Amino acid sequence: MEKVKAILEATKMDFEMHDNFKIRIKRLKTKAASISFGTRVIRLNKELANDPEFVTYLIYHELAHYKLHTRFHSYKFYKLLNSKLGEEKVKAIERKITRKMSEINHISRPFD
Numbered sequence: 511m512e513k514v515k516a517i518l519e520a521t522k523m524d525f526e527m528h529d530n531f532k533i534r535i536k537r538l539k540t541k542a543a544s545i546s547f548g549t550r551v552i553r554l555n556k557e558l559a560n561d562p563e564f565v566t567y568l569i570y571h572e573l574a575h576y577k578l579h580t581r582f583h584s585y586k587f588y589k590l591l592n593s594k595l596g597e598e599k600v601k602a603i604e605r606k607i608t609r610k611m612s613e614i615n616h617i618s619r620p621f622d
C-alpha cells in the first residue's frame with residue numbers, strides 16, 4: 511500500500527493536481543479500476559494491485575478521467591495519457607491488463 515500511495519503522489523505531481531484522493535484495493539468483478547469524482551476514491555482491482563507497472567498505469571488512467579472530468583475514453587483523454595506515458599507504452603500496458611483480466615474473470619473490455 512505504501513508503494514501504491516507513492517505512485518499516486520508521483521502521478522498527482524506529474525498532473526499538477528492538488529486534490530486528496532483515497533485508494534481502495536478491491537475485488538472488482540469487471541473493471542481494472544475506477545474513480546469517484548465526488549468522493550475522490552480510486553478503486554484498484556486487487557488482482558492487478560501487486561504489479562507496480564499496472565498500478566502506475568491505472569492511477570494515470572483514473573486521474574486523467576478526473577482531470578478532464580470525463581468518463582469517456584475520448585481523443586482528448588488518450589492525448590493526455592499518451593503525452594505523459596507514450597502512446598506505445600499506453601497501448602502495450604492496456605493489452606497486458608486486458609489479457610490479465612480475461613485470464614482471471616473472462617472480462618474482455620476492462621476499460622469500458
Ligand SMILES: [Zn+2]
Nearest residue numbers: 571575583621
Ligand atoms: Zn477509463
